Amino acid sequence: MCGIVGYAGSQDASKVLLNSLERLEYRGYDSAGVAVLTGSKVSVFKQTGRIENLRQHLQQQKILGSTGIAHTRWATHGEPNQINAHPHVSADQSTAVVHNGIIENYLELQHWLCEQGIQCTTETDTEVIAHLFSWYWNGDGVATLAKVAQRLQGSFAIALVHQEDQEHLYCTRKDSPLVVGIGDGEMYIASDITALLSYTDQFYYMEDYHIAKLDKYGVEFFDQQMQKIALAPTKTDVDIQSAEKEGFDHFMLKEMMEQPDVVKKTIRARISEQRDAVFFEQLHLTELIDHIDSIFITACGTAYHAGMIAKYLFEHLANIPVEVEFASEFRYRKPLVSERTLVVVISQSGETADTLAALREAKRSHARVLAIVNTLGSSIAREADDVIYTWAGPEIAVASTKAYIAQLSVIHLLAVHLASARKTMSRAAVQDYLTELEKIPEKIHSILDQRQAIQQLAKEFAHAGDIFFIGRGFDYHIALEGSLKLKEISYIHSEAYAAGELKHGTIALIEQGTFVVALCTQSELVEKMISNIREVKARGARVLAIGCERTTSIAQAADMTLLLPNTPDALVPILAVVPLQLFAYYCAVERGCDVDKPRNLAKSVTVE
Secondary structure (H helix, E strand, O other): OOEEEEEEOOOOHHHHHHHHHHOOHHHOOOEEEEEEEOOOOEEEEEEEOOHHHHHHHHHOOOOOOOEEEEEEEOOOOOOOOOOOOOOEEOOOOOEEEEEEEEEOOHHHHHHHHHHOOOOOOOOOOOHHHHHHHHHHOOOOHHHHHHHHHHHOOEEEEEEEEEOOEEEEEEEEEEEOOOEEEEOOOOEEEEOOHHHHOOOOOEEEEOOOOOEEEEEOOEEEEEOOOOOEEOOOOEEOOOOHHHHOOOOOOOHHHHHHHOHHHHHHHHHHOOEOOOOOOEOOOOOOOOOOHHHOOEEEEEEOHHHHHHHHHHHHHHHHHHOOOEEEEEHHHHOOOOOOOOOOEEEEEEEOOOOOHHHHHHHHHHHHOOOEEEEEEOOOOOHHHHHOOEEEEOOOOOOOOOOOOHHHHHHHHHHHHHHHHHHHHOOOOOHHHHHHHHHHHOOHHHHHHHHHOOHHHHHHHHHHHOOOOEEEEEEOOHHHHHHHHHHHHHHHHHOOEEEEEEHHHHHHOHHHHOOOOOEEEEEEOOHHHHHHHHHHHHHHHOOOOEEEEEEEOOOOOHHHHOOEEEEEOOOOHHHHHHHHHHHHHHHHHHHHHHOOOOOOOOOOOOOOOOOO
16 A cells, blocks of 8 residues: 655654655555645655655755655556656646545546646546645635545545645545644654654544644644544554564564564453453454354455454354455455344454455445454444454564464454354363463464574575465465465465365476475374375475474475474464465575565555
């Protein structure tokens, strides 16, 4: 997702804006720009490539201004070049705007502007916003922005400035995040609180169609009818240290190393002292559990893979039928959900556009919606009926690691919670399960301690043209996540397959020297997996097998093995994904890839 920041205060605006933009680099971008009010005009500067390019350019300029906006762009409409970079300006140069999201009716608006004698000069959808604001400008920024917002269709977070109002900046949003930060004699806006953690820990979370008017003295909020509204600020407990590398080569490595503590933090406060019950803050499902006849899980990417694990657990432990669907498909397939359906949406950012749309579709069908999210105050958290936070802390690397582990931890707790309420697990079974769950953080530590061995294995695979992951049951879903991690950060072509399907076409892809990662952690399926390993080896594959210490027999079948601490089958997925994360990381490092900011990817996908 593109990044927005804004500043109104007494400091050099360009310095604050650039520092804040750098906090959003992890989201991915291909250009950056700033617009600063400089006494009588709006001065705009933008560059392709990294923020450092923009910083060097600005050092050659003399910009005197203490109010401005800035942006990092990930190209959607138009190629990544200086013309298409944000901020965009109106034809009369009076207005500069930055925008996240997609204006779906921008071609229609371009046509209308053309009829008014205004020509668009970029390939972007954002430019129309600047022209519209300038066209409607009447000296009242709130009224003008309200008129503009009424004409826009799609999703947007917008911040803008006008040359005739040198003290204020204005912003609004719909389906794309925007927060207002509170300073001492200065105010900020951003698309993510991470951008502002160096300056404040107090934020207002804006709702759809709210309009904010900021200057260094404070902020006023208005609704669609331009009536003043009162919002309560929220203090975040996220600190700036959590957004620093702290000596690690990459954020991804730091975040993988944090996973034992993340699991411990996520589960510890939610397990009773006797380990015979699970409690969630802000979860009010108890009275509804007996009336739920099905669960529908929807998510995207890594969160979708967590949902597939959840399906197995909810069905096995709580005896509830479960469907899992990509959020991008859920919203269009007219799913069979009702007031007796619990819809579980999973999102790290809480702003994923397709997942948010799926949530709203579920609510239109009167389903109860439970959100599993990592971000306090996010759109999904606010709109769901119930919320479980994963407490993973900020995740900076684009490739999700600790947020996924936290999602799995919450899912295990929720499965036990549902099973206890439905009386499909005895008190003794719950105690055994939760006791084993509490051992997971230390076991993750033991896997992380093997990272040098995993790095050596990665060197064997790093320059392969193709790598295939195979598994059965839980292992298949972990294979999907391992394959996704590998291709998104190392750019190696990778696929994951259910091992039982090999003979149904997939084995045709195996040839001499093909690399295969075989997951063999499920005790009842080890012998089946050994047969699958032998099948691919007979066709020339080189196999890395990952199993538990109890499955030593896989060493005789595979070329290389990696063993995990013995753990009950249902809980192994939390462990099994860790070596796959490390494997992907070290493959990417070996290939010289930009691990934290892989090409073409963004951390939070807030457009379709």
